[in-house]
Amino acid sequence: MGVTIGEALKTKFFTGYHLIAGEKGLDREIQAVSLFDAPDGYKWVKGKEFMLSSGYLFKDNVELFREAILFLYKQNSTCIAVKKDRYLGDVPKEIIDLCNELGFPLINVPNNVAWIDIINAVNSIVMNRYITHIIDRKNADKLVLRSDDFHKKIEKTIICLSEELKYPISIVDILEKEVFTYPKEQPFLKDNISFSKEDNFSFNYQKEILCDKLNIYRIKNIEDSNKCPFVIIPIVIKGVTVSKLIVWEHSGKIDYYDLFVLRLSYTLLLEVYEQIYLMNSFERRFYDDLIRALINGELDSKQNLIKAISNIQDFKLNIENNFICVCIKQDGGNPSFYNDREKISTTFLLNIPKDKSIFGILDDNTIILLYDVKGYNKDVIKNVKKDFESIFKEIKNNFPDREIKLGIGDMVEDICSIKKSYVGSLKAVDIGSYIYTDGEMITFEDLGPFGLLRLESIQRKDFGNNFSHISPLLEEPDSDELISTLKVYLESESNCNIAAKKLFIHSNTVRYRIGKIQQICNIDLEDPIERLKVEITLKFINSLK
Missing domain, CATH: 3.30.450.40 (GAF domain)
Structure with a gap:
């Protein structure tokens, strides 16, 4: 983009300039301004330059003047401007004829003009023209x-x-x-x-x-x-x-x-x-209530849902698609997610297209996303987990001091049935925290049979009653030592030697502790059913403590 030399000469700045020759070339475009006053300085041009010279080089040297003009014309320079009255005096007729023949503008520059003023003037003309063009276009568009x-x-x-x-x-x-x-x-x-x-x-x-x-x-x-x-x-x-x-x-x-x-x-x-x-x-601040109504079953038909979203401008989610609920949950005792709504919204707004998901804050410690999975023909859960890896990493980076986990529910074919996926995502976080202690992104699918457990049952009172045979261990002064030994022993397929190596103790110590545990709890660890019950209980031992 540039401006023609003819357009430039019509502006107020160039009023005192005079076109000596080359009128046919006034449509040549300026895309830069260059200065030369060395005998071969004109040879380092790229094209479309407004070339400036004091003219000193060409005094009594018509051949060099001619050579420079021919070279600049061949390189597609815009023009040559000289301070004629400083050194040259009258421009030789053969130079004027050459410029007229080529259509290469030769311009006289007033003696009192600084080179930098010419450079700034050309730059300003080009820049102002585009700014004016933009403003005119914007003003015209105001009516539309x-x-x-x-x-x-x-x-x-x-x-x-x-x-x-x-x-x-x-x-x-x-x-x-x-x-x-x-x-x-x-x-x-x-x-x-x-x-x-x-x-x-x-x-x-x-x-x-x-x-x-x-x-x-x-x-x-x-x-x-x-x-x-x-x-x-x-x-x-x-x-x-x-x-x-x-x-x-x-x-x-x-x-x-x-x-x-x-x-x-x-x-x-x-x-x-x-x-x-x-x-x-x-707009997405209003999705808190919409999501809450969906997972509470208040919007139990698409007809009711359509009414609910009719007042939300630019709602892009296709409610006919399949969806999964994603739950992001932090431990209690942390500052409320409501206090960091802007930070959370920024992460989701800039990473998830609005036709792919809506999100909201459910309570102080829980963020819920409804995620469109129609595009996944297979491995839906695996693909959703992959999609959220970088997003979840950004959330954790935003809150480095907090324990945050992400749960993914099962897919539902009707968004009005999203409650089922929501419960699964909560279980993935709450129950999965016990099953996969080091896991941060857990799916309901990962829980397997543990997904059959009810969240409200994982309380000290109810859970303790169901697994009362382990409870006596918690009353022992060395309970942590006994529980740790029991966990490793079961993980080692009831092999005392392997467990001893993992615990860095003698195998006889393992045998002694296992014997003591069986006596205190009145359990038979040789019985597969009893052993399975103990293994499950140990996954939730923190709820019993």
């Missing part, structure tokens, strides 16, 4: 767009940017898994679009950093040089990449001014995405 038409605002920004840069532009929404490209139907989109937050392309590529501050970089296919390179700008909110702005360099590399416009467009898009985030964060 509502304040919450966020996706339309994004599309308008992309269209405006593409028309200004004259490159195809795409916006890849990672959370919504959507792509908008202008102009549409570009042949190079396939294999290049990735909804991953990281680069995940199907080809070997070279990555070139263009701006490390905003992480703007170019991707070039090194397997096929005919493939179109592209520039990526990740749009990041709260440390999470939510979208990617892509410029397809089908007709050459973007230039300095293009990068400026990209930075400006990035700012505009970031503002819109932050508005989307704030809107979603506000």
Whole structure:
């Protein structure tokens, strides 16, 4: 993107400048400003530069003047501007004729103008033109767009940017898994679009950093040089990449001014995405009551559910799909999850698409998510567990001092039956904490037969009555030692020698303690049923203490 030399000369800054020759080339585009005053300084140009010189080199050296003009024209420079009255005096006729013939503008610069002022003026003209274009487009759209038409605002920004840069532009929404490209139907989109937050392309590529501050970089296919390179700008909110702005360099590399416009467009898009985030964060505060009504069975039909969600703007969940309940629970005694709602919401909003899940805080210590699993044809539980690994890790990092566990229930085909999955997710956390003491992500499926237990039964009174034969051990002064020996003994398949090695004691000590335990509890550990009952009891020993 640039501005033509003709457009620049019409601006107020260039009022005192005079076009000496080359009027046919006033449509040549400026994309940079360069200065040279060394005999061969003009040879290090890239094209489309507004070339500045004091003219000293060309005094009494028409051949060098001619050579420089021919070289600059061949390299597609924009023009050459000299301070004619400083050293040159009258410009030789053959130079004027050459510039007119080539259509290469030769411009006289007033003596009192500093080079930096020219550079700043050209930069300002280019930048102001795009800013004015954006403002005019936004003002025109005010009659059409509502304040919450966020996706339309994004599309308008992309269209405006593409028309200004004259490159195809795409916006890849990672959370919504959507792509908008202008102009549409570009042949190079396939294999290049990735909804991953990281680069995940199907080809070997070279990555070139263009701006490390905003992480703007170019991707070039090194397997096929005919493939179109592209520039990526990740749009990041709260440390999470939510979208990617892509410029397809089908007709050459973007230039300095293009990068400026990209930075400006990035700012505009970031503002819109932050508005989307704030809107979603506000709306999802209302899901607490909706989820509570579902798991309590108050919304027992889809008709009732449709009425309940009719007032929630932009509700994207498809209630016809299959769902699983995910429960995140912390130990009591910690600060309430309600105090950290913003932190929790940010984690979910920026990691889970809103057409995939809704979430809410059930009580001080419990977060509930209803998760759409329609896309999983098999291994549903395994896939859900995989989906939540990074999310759960982020939650734990947010609350490093707390004991937090995640439970996953079974799939239900009707969202109005989610209570069953909810109870399973709670059991996965509460009962699973005893079965898998080191586990942090536990599924109801993992519990096996233990899933048959009722949560309310795991209390000292009820549980103690059911397993009273172990209770006497808790009254012994060396109860911890006896219980530890019993656990290891059973885990070692009742082998005293193996248990002794694990406990770092003599095997006779193990035999003595096991004998004492059987005498105190009046149990026969040779009986498979009695042994199974003891093994189960030991899983929940903390409830008995």
